[in-house]
Amino acid sequence: MKDPLLEFPGYALRRAANAAGAILSERLGELGLRQADASALILLDANPGLTSSRLGAALGIQRANMVPFLNRLETEGFVERVPIDGRTQGIHLTDQGRARLTDARRVIETFEAELIAMVPREHRTHLLPALLALWK
Amino acid sequence: MKDPLLEFPGYALRRAANAAGAILSERLGELGLRQADASALILLDANPGLTSSRLGAALGIQRANMVPFLNRLETEGFVERVPIDGRTQGIHLTDQGRARLTDARRVIETFEAELIAMVPREHRTHLLPALLALWK
DNA sequence: TATTGTTATACTCTATAACTATA
């Protein structure tokens, strides 16, 4: 069967992201985490006290969608909100959040290593810079 | 602000795919098409008479989700179902479907050219083979 | 007046289980 779609980098990008995302989601799911959860934990660990808006901007999640997102992370005990002034709150990891992050890192680092190993050696070092150029 | 996520190809893959997908979706939307619609039209043009199951397998869409998908394409007059035997139908483009495909191709080819142009020259030829290795 | 956080809502995409009619 002919597949003219294979010539399109944009199409391959979408399919590759979906395939990789499905694998990572399944593995993080065993930790009770979604991809965005793990990304948030990593970002908050490196930047304690980020506001919801700034965290959302970094993750590509809109303010309005950050509310139920952070509510869930707070309910599960991974983050806490600490008031900065009357309208702004800094988000901080809890001890439980840091513990779960340790597990998540193991999963992610294994996943990323497997992912890059799937790429033929001659293309391997080009993948990350090429992808970053597409959105950064 | 530190962003440790930028070291992860898997994360960059997801963000790049989302960014690129948002642009393409908006442009195809002006033609009344979604990304999967355009992919289906291209695939059906190259392979007339594909069954729903085989088309879905090629597009990475599950059988159950093909039903409302093809119903919509049929309602909009882009495809028709031609019975093969009592339980199987071949999907074919209509004249209207082929006409819309012509417009979609223009949009997609422009988009793909812009996308690849965003990648620094030294990485450019590596992107497609690297992405195909991740899901093909 | 602009910004932060919020509420409500809706649409798309994807996933699963179960049913039917037919091969």
Added chain:
DNA sequence: TATAGTTATAGAGTATAACAATA
């Protein structure tokens, strides 16, 4: 018995508009 198509449903992700409280 296996397969093609279908139905129903639920979960995730994402988008917009509008509001209150505060800077």
